[in-house]
Amino acid sequence: MVRHDFLVVPRGGELKSGFGRWVEDTSRSIGPIILLGPPGAGKGTQAKRIAERYGIPQISTGDLLRENVQRGTELGAQAKEIMARGELVPDELMYDMVAQRLRQVDCEPGFILDGFPRTPAQAGWLDAFLENEFFENSDRDRCVPIVIRIGVDYNELLRRLTGRRTCLASGHIYNVYFQPPRVADTCDVDGSKLVIRNDDSEEVIGERLKAYELQTQPVVDYYERKGRLVSVNGDLPADQVAEQIFRVIESHGAVEVKDASHGG
Ligand code: AP5
Ligand code: MG
Numbered sequence: 001m002v003r004h005d006f007l008v009v010p011r012g013g014e015l016k017s018g019f020g021r022w023v024e025d026t027s028r029s030i031g032p033i034i035l036l037g038p039p040g041a042g043k044g045t046q047a048k049r050i051a052e053r054y055g056i057p058q059i060s061t062g063d064l065l066r067e068n069v070q071r072g073t074e075l076g077a078q079a080k081e082i083m084a085r086g087e088l089v090p091d092e093l094m095y096d097m098v099a100q101r102l103r104q105v106d107c108e109p110g111f112i113l114d115g116f117p118r119t120p121a122q123a124g125w126l127d128a129f130l131e132n133e134f135f136e137n138s139d140r141d142r143c144v145p146i147v148i149r150i151g152v153d154y155n156e157l158l159r160r161l162t163g164r165r166t167c168l169a170s171g172h173i174y175n176v177y178f179q180p181p182r183v184a185d186t187c188d189v190d191g192s193k194l195v196i197r198n199d200d201s202e203e204v205i206g207e208r209l210k211a212y213e214l215q216t217q218p219v220v221d222y223y224e225r226k227g228r229l230v231s232v233n234g235d236l237p238a239d240q241v242a243e244q245i246f247r248v249i250e251s252h253g254a255v256e257v258k259d260a261s262h263g264g
Contacts, residue, residue: 030054030110031143032130033249034117036220037150039208040160041234042241045173046150047114049242050249057106060114063171064097065089086199086207088215091121099129113145118216123223146252147223148245150234154209161205165194179238 033050035043047058065083068076075097079089098116101107117123126145134143152160163177165185169192174181181187185194199208223229232244 030056030249032110032134032145033112034145034147034223035112035114035150036147036216036223036229037234038152038157038212038216039205040157040164041150041152042160042238043114043150044171045238046242046245047112048173049238050112050245053246054110054249056110056112058112058114059098059101059107059116061094061098061116061118062114064101068097083199084204086204086211088118088211091119091125094122095125098126102129103133117219120218120222123219145228146249147228147230148248149220149223149229149231150241151231152234156235157209158202158205161200162202164197164200166197167192168195 033056035047037043044058044060044063047060050056051058065076065079069080069083070076075093078093082089094116102111113126117126130143130145159177160175163175165174165176165181166172167174167187167190169187169190172187172189173179174187174194181194186192187194199205220229230248232241232248234241236244
């Protein structure tokens, strides 16, 4: 993977140098990034790239729920069958899990929400949470979420979902059609076994796409009405989608990114 040398210039702040990562003391310069898009749009793929470039954590509510299912927690027990059917887990079950994660110290400079919010109620809850907790000691302008919608053609989504393979150990994402691993069913990074997610069967994919249209499309409209939504073309290869997303983040005004090869 290509690493980027860059200098980070927090708005109104001092010039810092970094190597492929957000520097640690640009506290809350980047703020929240919300990735919206249907199942298979590439939210997880792009969240990992954003996390690597800017050094802020990916918070995937799907991954957090799957961890709960695996660990056999009460939340996991409540969510398991619902997820297997491709439906959304009830809003009230999501809030504590998300709040606990966002209160962790690594979220202070910013974070990437992958799969949340997914209903208008969740979007309202998130606004209130950010207002009450995240904005408290921060520059408000820097903390307004950057909301990026990844748009992808319907037939392409089906190929992406049916071809997806995921690393059990660390969640690296592959695709037998578009991003195959070097050795079949084996993670390039850590050699773990690759698995097919149990909600990636054709029947459940249909339910997930329906849930997106009915329950999550209104969230897209919610952010559009607020003038916060930026759309990127997710049909392109993953590197080109990432380039579009980096441009959105860097043009948002929180940062200025420069080639550091001449000093810093
Ligand atoms: P979640 O895990 O969030 O699943 P999802 O939204 O259905 O999205 P996916 O993870 O399937 O797709 P993705 O957009 O991350 O795509 P990826 O990068 O993997 O949620 C699962 C379930 O949990 C939900 O159904 C629900 O039950 C529950 N849940 C989660 N959050 C909830 C919430 N907030 N409220 C209530 N319930 C909630 O890419 C897909 C494939 O395409 C991969 O194989 C990848 O290699 C490939 N690919 C990616 N980009 C490209 C590209 N540009 N070109 C070619 N291939 C590409
Ligand atoms: Mg995902």
